[in-house]
Amino acid sequence: MIEQDFLLYVKDLTKVFIIGGRFLGVKLVAVNKESFSLPLNKPEIFTIAGETGSGKTTLARMILGLIEPTSGEIYYKGEKITDLNYKKNRLKFMREVQPIFQNPFEAFNPLKRVDSYLFNTAINFGFAQNRQEAMEVIDRSLQAVGLSLKEIEKRYPHELSGGQLQRVSIARALITTPSLLVADEPVSMVDASLRMSIVNLFKDLKEKYGVSVLYITHDLTTAYYISDRIAIMYRGNIVEMGPVEKVMLKPLHPYTKLLIESVPEPDIDKRWQGEIKLSAQEVKEFSKLGCKFSDRCEDAKDICFKEEPKKIFVDDRWIMCHRYIS
Ligand SMILES: Nc1ncnc2c1ncn2[C@@H]1O[C@H](COP(=O)(O)OP(=O)(O)O)[C@@H](O)[C@H]1O
Numbered sequence: 001m002i003e004q005d006f007l008l009y010v011k012d013l014t015k016v017f018i019i020g021g022r023f024l025g026v027k028l029v030a031v032n033k034e035s036f037s038l039p040l041n042k043p044e045i046f047t048i049a050g051e052t053g054s055g056k057t058t059l060a061r062m063i064l065g066l067i068e069p070t071s072g073e074i075y076y077k078g079e080k081i082t083d084l085n086y087k088k089n090r091l092k093f094m095r096e097v098q099p100i101f102q103n104p105f106e107a108f109n110p111l112k113r114v115d116s117y118l119f120n121t122a123i124n125f126g127f128a129q130n131r132q133e134a135m136e137v138i139d140r141s142l143q144a145v146g147l148s149l150k151e152i153e154k155r156y157p158h159e160l161s162g163g164q165l166q167r168v169s170i171a172r173a174l175i176t177t178p179s180l181l182v183a184d185e186p187v188s189m190v191d192a193s194l195r196m197s198i199v200n201l202f203k204d205l206k207e208k209y210g211v212s213v214l215y216i217t218h219d220l221t222t223a224y225y226i227s228d229r230i231a232i233m234y235r236g237n238i239v240e241m242g243p244v245e246k247v248m249l250k251p252l253h254p255y256t257k258l259l260i261e262s263v264p265e266p267d268i269d270k271r272w273q274g275e276i277k278l279s280a281q282e283v284k285e286f287s288k289l290g291c292k293f294s295d296r297c298e299d300a301k302d303i304c305f306k307e308e309p310k311k312i313f314v315d316d317r318w319i320m321c322h323r324y325i326s
């Protein structure tokens with residue numbers, strides 16, 4: 001079976017949100033029948049990049065099991081994790097697939113010492129039997145991210161910088177010797193001057209410990225430096241996916257070209273919180289016929305407004321654009 005050959009295999013994954021009431025609401029297809037995979041025995045940094053609202057977080061949350069897909073399947077090491085049976089027994093998955101969240105200050109309780117999280121992880125997942133053993137395991141993980149237990153012992157979150165705290169959350173994730181980190185905008189809350197050093201850690205972890213990383217970002221600069229492969233998302237679809245040099249140095253999809261030319265700035269205020277209110281225009285774009293990018297595309301043909309393009313393989317990458325379908 002094909003799914004056995006992959007660390008992660010995402011197939012036709014779809015998430016539809018109903019905005020404004022169960023019966024009269026509008027359907028918003030946040031992720032639209034998307035598929036991709038990460039190889040099993042070859043650690044890789046796979047980046048999903050796109051503007052705010054393109055569906056990146058929804059995709060990550062489905063993979064982590066935090067929200068239910070509307071349809072489609074996810075396999076981890078050949079096992080279908082979207083199965084009910086698998087969900088009941090998620091311990092192995094929770095140990096091997098670790099999330100890294102956007103805001104480290106939200107991931108830690110301000111009233112709890114940060115080392116308590118590390119001790120809990122080491123002991124609860126069975127990586128240490130007692131405090132002494134835990135200290136060794138924790139110190140090793142902290143060393144891997146350029147810190148030490150001495151530096152953070154007895155400290156509270158507000159006593160550390162955003163960059164240090166994000167390193168601590170990566171160290172916490174490493175305690176369980178994961179195969180995959182799912183990092184959703186892990187440096188967007190970190191000082192710009194420190195971003196590169198933190199994303200470089202992912203590269204380090206891949207090379208030294210064989211950890212794969214699903215790196216989710218709207219920041220193409222960091223993506224370029226650390227990724228092996230990249231997928232560009234637009235309105236719920238991966239419109240171009242392939243080796244990072246190919247996609248970023250010789251982009252083919254009109255949206256990838258636009259994105260690379262404009263290199264968008266992070267807009268933290270735009271992040272949704274609680275209830276979502278989309279503008280009429282946004283909802284229209286999500287439910288429009290044909291290629292979702294057609295209204296913004298300078299080369300749109302008739303067919304682009306009518307039919308969703310199929311994915312085709314051109315010059316080493318997958319691309320979803322009528323221009324390349326002969
Ligand atoms: N819980 C939700 N309810 C309704 N709509 C949502 C919800 N979560 C996300 N969305 C919508 O889905 C789309 C994709 O959002 P998201 O996955 O957060 O994108 P990104 O992470 O790329 O910014 C957005 O239009 C967003 O408003």
Ligand SMILES: [Mg+2]
Nearest residue numbers: 056057058185
């Ligand atoms: Mg997001």
